[in-house]
Amino acid sequence: MKQGIFEIVSNVPLTKNVFKTVLHGDVSAITRPGQFINIRLDGLYLRRPISVCDLSEDSVTIIYKVVGKGTEKMSGMKPGERLDVLSGLGNGYDTSVSGPSPLLIGGGVGVPPLYLLAKELLKEDKSVSVILGFNSADEVFYEEEFKALGCGVRLATADGSKGIKGFVTDALSGLEYSYIYTCGPEPMLKAVYKSTDSPAQFSFEERMGCGFGACMGCTCETVTGYKRICRDGPVLFKEEIKW
């Protein structure tokens, strides 16, 4: 973990209420896909944890949905503004166990961390497939970006307005894969958990206090004991989850 000042390079909408922000700063503490950063915003007491979507030598990309005061404030941020950021938080995904053909399953704003994960897995010469799930066509983002990386992409929308009609689990049939990595709302994670026998890693979300393991605000019970989602997670192995 590192604390640093990051400067906003760009902040643009991807859909009606999902925004993409590129932040320039010291990203050396970010070592794995699936980690997150924790952003301090003027006038709000608690930081806002947002997962890392992409990384370069000196910048980090985040994608967030406007759901409350913090993300609303973030959506109005202008290039050049500076933010106090804690970076390199959370355990992140372990790519070493993926086997030759990992499948990445993301739902809604659970999609962004899978982008950096896909890049890492491709770097390791793995064949990466992706299932992206959204409510409807107007909420879809990053389909083309995953395709541009060279991933096989399946899209599912709940209302059928684009891709397969249904949930991400409805897009599983016929796919061959050696491992699953997933991130999304908890009902989706649960559905994935129940739909496959494949070994898998799940990224969880929880209301956090500090984001670095001090306050015990986000603890969950696992097979291997109490885990802080912010520090021991957000990624848990399938066999650790109590469902």
Add this chain to the structure above:
Amino acid sequence: MVDMKVDLCGITIDNPVIPASGTFGYGYEFAELYDINILGTFSFKGATKEPRFGNPTPRIAETPSGMLNAVGLQNPGVDKVISEELPKLKKVFNKKVMANVSGFSVDDYVYTCSRLDKCEEVGWLEVNISCPNVHGGGMSFGTSPKSAFEVTSAVKKAVKKPVIIKLSPNVTDIAEIAKACEDAGADGVSLINTLLAMRIDIKKRAPLLKNVTGGLSGPAIFPVAVRMVYQCAKAVKIPIVGMGGISSAEDVIEMTLAGATAVEVGAENLTDPFASKKIIEDLPNVMEKYGINKLSDIIGGALNG
């Protein structure tokens, strides 16, 4: 060079700044960021007789200038605290630590305090009779002078180390409780624990916290804490550890003037992990600015004002 040293119940600490229990874990997370030996001491995450998961999540919510928590004393139980956490703590912290203890009966408090009393790493026992987030025990011991007296005297009989009783602000007259603790032999009191509070999600029309209520902390409660420390300082002679929303060196001075011998920094560590370090580094400059050579000279300095 100003003098920040204070005597806390017979142990001299280099400066009065103490990260508060529940906001500093057992120190390791912060030791990765800075040398925590610069602290006066710190109060580790509250230990109970048995392991506890705490309350269901969500157990954190934001408030104006602060936060709610309903963690509910998550900890591995005193046996594991002693066998697993203290040896690790010792590697990153070479001063005496403050052991924070909670319980659900007088016997619980006596058991857990006696265990920790025998640990050489422990300098003080901070007995939390004020946790608002547990059901049965916890805060209920701190809301009547009689039960506060009872816990304090039972613990005092069982231990050798200085005992500091952590008080609840959720009472009509906190000074009366502080006095009961002093009468029962407490070596000090610390205050305030969090204020019982709640928030409602107006979209879901339901409480934000699964536990419904939680404890309010952060700068929002600082003026309440100053008032209560001041009232207790008028009522007792034993040292007071002041806490509640401290976020700057100026706040430390203000709390000291209200009657605090030392201060605990809580929620601020969570929003800025370097908060305690910054306050310690800033304190000499702020003391100089206000013409204070020796911090201990101004303890209770506003009491007759």
